[in-house]
């Protein structure tokens with residue numbers, strides 16, 4: 001049982017490479033394994049390019065994809081997941097889900113220059129095409145895989161300029177799916193966070209405090225400003241945050257706080273966050289919230 005996660009920029013040629021890989025793996029497996037190609041429009045999924053136009057539509061799409069992955073993982077199967085998979089955290093979720101059922105993993109990075117992706121996307125028609133804004137946005141937000149982190153490893157990079165996938169790479173991918181290390185689930189992924197009560201309380205307290213300090217700093221005139229935030233516990237170091245050159249409203253901040261808290265809570269209750277890999281201290285939560293706010297408020 002193995003799972004290959006394809007990732008790359010929008011319209012980078014992921015599906016084309018995924019099909020090529022599937023054909024190779026099927027020949028190699030010679031009937032001993034079923035090779036399944038899960039795309040965003042197969043296996044009852046209907047994820048349109050427009051799902052990436054905004055994060056509200058994107059979230060359920062990712063959820064549906066993850067559910068389909070989990071459903072399709074089975075013995076004697078090589079599952080190829082052909083989707084953008086551009087968020088590090090999402091690839092990590094796939095890794096955790098696969099590890100639960102002791103699957104061999106590999107990540108295939110289709111590396112194509114953005115210029116080329118734009119050109120290929122322009123040739124598309126109708127629903128098949130990403131809007132220019134969405135494509136640019138996705139390229140900007142794309143989080144490159146890294147062979148240094150366990151959830152992207154082993155990592156195989158396919159160059160757009162290669163007419164076909166090099167034989168050595170194909171063989172290496174086959175070896176990874178057949179003989180690669182099977183990572184056992186460990187307590188980190190099996191168990192829900194050890195101290196969820198503490199984590200939840202810290203989450204609420206820290207985000208609320210940051211939100212209040214931002215509101216108090218608003219002078220009514222706008223203008224980018226760097227803010228020094230102090231956290232409730234005196235032992236935590238102050239955090240720096242850059243505000244956008246405009247006034248930030250309370251409803252906007254409340255909405256972002258809610259979004260952040262919901263996502264973090266989910267990570268705790270689903271147990272998808274590996275114990276020890278995330279800093280649930282006040283400072284850790286504060287830093288993540290500041291990064292999230294800076295990113296969202298710049299949009």
Ligand SMILES: Nc1ncnc2c1ncn2[C@@H]1O[C@H](COP(=O)(O)OP(=O)(O)OP(=O)(O)O)[C@@H](O)[C@H]1O
Nearest residue numbers: 008009010011012013014015016017120121124160
């Ligand atoms: N090597 C190539 N040479 C010429 N055209 C290509 C090549 N690879 C992909 N294309 C074209 O680029 C477009 C995008 O390819 P493809 O659908 O494989 O990309 P994708 O990354 O799966 O896209 P999406 O992000 O929308 O899922 C297609 O129209 C395809 O025909």
